[in-house]
Amino acid sequence: xxxxxxxxxxxxxxxxxxxxxxxxxxxxxxxxxxxxxxxxxxxxxxxxxxxxxxxxxxxxxxxxxxxxxxxxxxxxxxxxxxxxxxxxxxxxxxxxxxxxxxxxxxxxxxxxxxxxxxxxxxxxxxxxxxxxxxxxxxxxxxxxxxxxxxxxxxxxxxxxxxxxxxxxxxxxxxxxxxxxxxxxxxxxxxxxxxxxxxxxxxxxxxxxxxxxxxxxxxxx
Amino acid sequence: xxxxxxxxxxxxxxxxxxxxxxxxxxxxxxxxxxxxxxxxxxxxxxxxxxxxxxxxxxxxxxxxxxxxxxxxxxxxxxxxxxxxxxxxxxxxxxxxxxxxxxxxxxxxxxxxxxxxxxxxxxxxxxxxxxxxxxxxxxxxxxxxxxxxxxxxxxxxxxxxxxxxxxxxxxxxxxxxxxxxxxxxxxxxxxxxxxxxxxxxxxxxxxxxxxxxxxxxxxxxxxxxxxxxxxxxxxxxxxxxxxxxxxxxxxxxxx
Numbered sequence: 001x002x003x004x005x006x007x008x009x010x011x012x013x014x015x016x017x018x019x020x021x022x023x024x025x026x027x028x029x030x031x032x033x034x035x036x037x038x039x040x041x042x043x044x045x046x047x048x049x050x051x052x053x054x055x056x057x058x059x060x061x062x063x064x065x066x067x068x069x070x071x072x073x074x075x076x077x078x079x080x081x082x083x084x085x086x087x088x089x090x091x092x093x094x095x096x097x098x099x100x101x102x103x104x105x106x107x108x109x110x111x112x113x114x115x116x117x118x119x120x121x122x123x124x125x126x127x128x129x130x131x132x133x134x135x136x137x138x139x140x141x142x143x144x145x146x147x148x149x150x151x152x153x154x155x156x157x158x159x160x161x162x163x164x165x166x167x168x169x170x171x172x173x174x175x176x177x178x179x180x181x182x183x184x185x186x187x188x189x190x191x192x193x194x195x196x197x198x199x200x201x202x203x204x205x206x207x208x209x210x211x212x213x214x215x216x217x218x219x220x
Numbered sequence: 221x222x223x224x225x226x227x228x229x230x231x232x233x234x235x236x237x238x239x240x241x242x243x244x245x246x247x248x249x250x251x252x253x254x255x256x257x258x259x260x261x262x263x264x265x266x267x268x269x270x271x272x273x274x275x276x277x278x279x280x281x282x283x284x285x286x287x288x289x290x291x292x293x294x295x296x297x298x299x300x301x302x303x304x305x306x307x308x309x310x311x312x313x314x315x316x317x318x319x320x321x322x323x324x325x326x327x328x329x330x331x332x333x334x335x336x337x338x339x340x341x342x343x344x345x346x347x348x349x350x351x352x353x354x355x356x357x358x359x360x361x362x363x364x365x366x367x368x369x370x371x372x373x374x375x376x377x378x379x380x381x382x383x384x385x386x387x388x389x390x391x392x393x394x395x396x397x398x399x400x401x402x403x404x405x406x407x408x409x410x411x412x413x414x415x416x417x418x419x420x421x422x423x424x425x426x427x428x429x430x431x432x433x434x435x436x437x438x439x440x441x442x443x444x445x446x447x448x449x450x451x452x453x454x455x456x457x458x459x460x461x462x463x464x465x466x467x468x469x470x471x472x473x474x
Contacts, residue, residue: 087297098293123333137293 017186019148019177020050020061022118023160023169024141028126028197029118030166032173033061034148034181035189046189055080057196058096058119063146064112064133072103072113092121097129097137105135116143120196148180148187155179170195170204171212178212224404225359225395226255226268227367227388228326228339230352232378234412235328235337236385236422237266238430240359240392242402256409256421260285262295262329264409264419268357269323269344277325280308298329298338302348310346320344324356328409332417362395381412385422389430390437398438406431 017038022031037045050062052070054077062069076099083099084091097117104113118128130143144156156176164172174191181187190207206212228237239255256266257278265281267274284304288296305325312318327340327348341356342348353371355363370379370387379387389406396404408422408430422430 083292086300086303088299092294095292095294099291101293102291 017148017184018050018063018146019144019152019180019184019187020063020116020146021144021149021156021173021176022061022116022128022142023164023173024118024126024128025164025166025169026125028120028166028195029128030169030173031059031061031116031118031194031196032177033146033192034177034187035192036181036187037066038186043188048189049192051192051194053077054096054117055084055091055119057121057198057201058091058093058117059194059196059201060096060100061116061118061145063114063116068111069113069115072100072111072115075103076100090121093117093119093124093127093129094137094139097131097139100129100131101135101137104131108134114145116145118143118196120198122198126196144176146180146187148177148184151183152176152180166195166197174206175212175214178206179214181211182213182215224255224268225355225357225363225392226266226324226326227355227363227391228266228328228341228351228353229367229370229379229384229388230337230339231381231384231412234381234410234415234417235330235339236381236388236408236410236412237264237326237328238385238388238392238406238408239266239268239357240396241405241407243405244402250405251407254407256407258409258419259301259327260289260295261418262331262411263298263301264328264411266326266328266409267323268326270321271323273321274323274325277305277309277321277323281305281325281327284308298327298331298340299350301329302327302340302342302350306342306346306348308346309342309344313345320346326354326356328411328419330411330417337411359392359395363391366391366395381410381414382426385410385426386430386433389427389434391434393431393434393438396438404431404434406434 017036018034020033022029031051033050035047036043037048051059052062052073053059054073060073079099080091080096100115100117104111114133115131117131120126128140128143130138130140142160173193177191190205193204195202224240224242226239237256241253258264259281265278284301285296309321313320321344325342330337339351340348341351341354353367355367406427408427409419410422411417411419
């Protein structure tokens, strides 16, 4: 969206340029994202948290317009909480993904939000759903999204295997996001990771020297 | 309109509901006067009372289930359906221009992933409670007694759906006053492995078996009543002989 007023012409709405992804494994999910929020060429927040909770064990990765995705996630959180009270138990991941779709699809003309909804619930275990720009709900073993994802399709397609362990998934996510941050100008900062299992939620931040530097073979 | 008794029971591997319908006329085609309805794949409702009112309640239940699925993407949670339907039925008790529904609804549902059978019953006042087993309609008092006895017999192990089908058939037969009432037609619905965990009418063969078991139990009960009287008479004879023998024994000892 280009509100083209004022002296500088490249001022835009804060956008999550972004690399986001989520991977399901037996017993939970691993979600990862970069931390760059930019307005045009200016990095507005270099340590943003793009993985937002909508329930105790359900999180959403946000990409697109920062304002739009925050508004959408706030609505989902509200409806999911009320729903959880009504049914008397923890909400399920497909339900959250469905609610996300209802909002994104009905308001598709006014929103720019590409989301990945993932989490753990008792009936389904670890589940990952993608709710892209126009709406729709698509379950996958893993999903990548955001502008940086284009640079890593090769990597994820050749390296993903079914039946990876939690640790392997975490390494897979770290590698993928760091490769995207390496090439995509709109992605950068630190890697934020959230691992959700029936035992709880682990949050991790990988920054600076700890970032896997897979290009080190040819580039210092 | 006094459409007989409905019973429902929660089983270890599913849930069973049954309605005992009086065949008002021989002209009626068997199976036409439906009382057990599917609401969603995993839920069914049995109604008693005014059949037409019951059908409206079921319609509303189907609408609620559908709109819930559209919003949340999964099948309606039984406690929520109970709540919605109770609110609906209660609404009609609040305004003088409306009359309450002349029907009770028994909601049967089974969550196959979490292995949870849930049974609810809502009466015309709109009170819906969750039950282990419940009965509504004409013979509900007698049916409730029989159901309690059945649950006591089963104890902690509970009952399987196959056994429940037979037991419910038996109960619906023995609570009736056969001299006064028209012949009974059974209509049963269940949710279990054999129905693919979807609400379905119990297969005709099993219903027929339950019907036979019920009729046999009824016959057995009447014989026992007569036999009991006979035995009682016999018993008194035996004791008097024993007493006579004892007396003679004592006499001998003396």
